[in-house]
Amino acid sequence: MNFFGNDFQAWKLHSLADYVNILVFILAGLLVLKFAIRHMNKQRNHEAAVKKVVKKLKRLAKRPSKLYENAEFHFPDGKKSYDAVVADRSGIYIVKAYGWGTKIYGAPEGEVWRREDPRRKEEFPNPLIELKDGAERIRAVLRENGIDRIKIMPLVVFADNYQTPELYLGYGSFSTTYQELKGWYKMQSGTKEVQYDFERVVSILEKLQGMS
Numbered sequence: 001m002n003f004f005g006n007d008f009q010a011w012k013l014h015s016l017a018d019y020v021n022i023l024v025f026i027l028a029g030l031l032v033l034k035f036a037i038r039h040m041n042k043q044r045n046h047e048a049a050v051k052k053v054v055k056k057l058k059r060l061a062k063r064p065s066k067l068y069e070n071a072e073f074h075f076p077d078g079k080k081s082y083d084a085v086v087a088d089r090s091g092i093y094i095v096k097a098y099g100w101g102t103k104i105y106g107a108p109e110g111e112v113w114r115r116e117d118p119r120r121k122e123e124f125p126n127p128l129i130e131l132k133d134g135a136e137r138i139r140a141v142l143r144e145n146g147i148d149r150i151k152i153m154p155l156v157v158f159a160d161n162y163q164t165p166e167l168y169l170g171y172g173s174f175s176t177t178y179q180e181l182k183g184w185y186k187m188q189s190g191t192k193e194v195q196y197d198f199e200r201v202v203s204i205l206e207k208l209q210g211m212s
Contacts (some may be wrong), residue, residue, distance in 0.1 A: 049099035049159040073208040090189040091151030096127040
């Protein structure tokens with residue numbers, strides 16, 4: 001039996017001090033595990049998920065790029081909020097992040113999806129409805145400004161930190177996991193040239209945010 005790199009064998013315990021030492025080692029290990037689990041649980045929430053997804057997208061986005069975290073866009077009929085909006089050389093991505101859920105069930109056309117882990121289950125509105133609506137809103141504003149033929153698409157990221165979530169959502173769900181985000185994003189943004197007037201589009205997005 002090996003503890004902390006030492007060749008430890010139970011029959012070598014001869015004194016009370018030996019037993020106390022091994023008990024201290026075990027309790028220390030349990031304490032470290034307890035704090036690790038507590039830290040992981042604190043990160044299993046929406047705010048933490050948005051932060052780490054945004055951080056990863058910043059690294060993945062190909063230049064030129066612009067990322068809006070907790071974006072609030074002011075459309076003619078009111079304000080809409082999104083976890084993030086990313087504009088890179090391939091197009092625009094409207095992002096929704098989820099902080100917990102090891103199994104995700106639903107369908108692209110369904111009104112409700114479900115997420116669960118070993119301790120809880122929850123039904124939640126299909127995020128594609130809101131994200132696709134946002135895509136159409138942005139597309140309409142860009143068209144009014146003479147900009148067409150630009151890719152605008154949803155991106156749903158499940159960012160549970162216990163394990164890679166299992167997605168049972170069907171084709172066309174525009175969804176991935178935090179652990180697999182790099183591969184998903186690479187497939188969607190694999191272009192070497194800017195596909196639209198990037199600077200002009202960014203100026204319009206900033207006006208939508210009230211940053212003119």
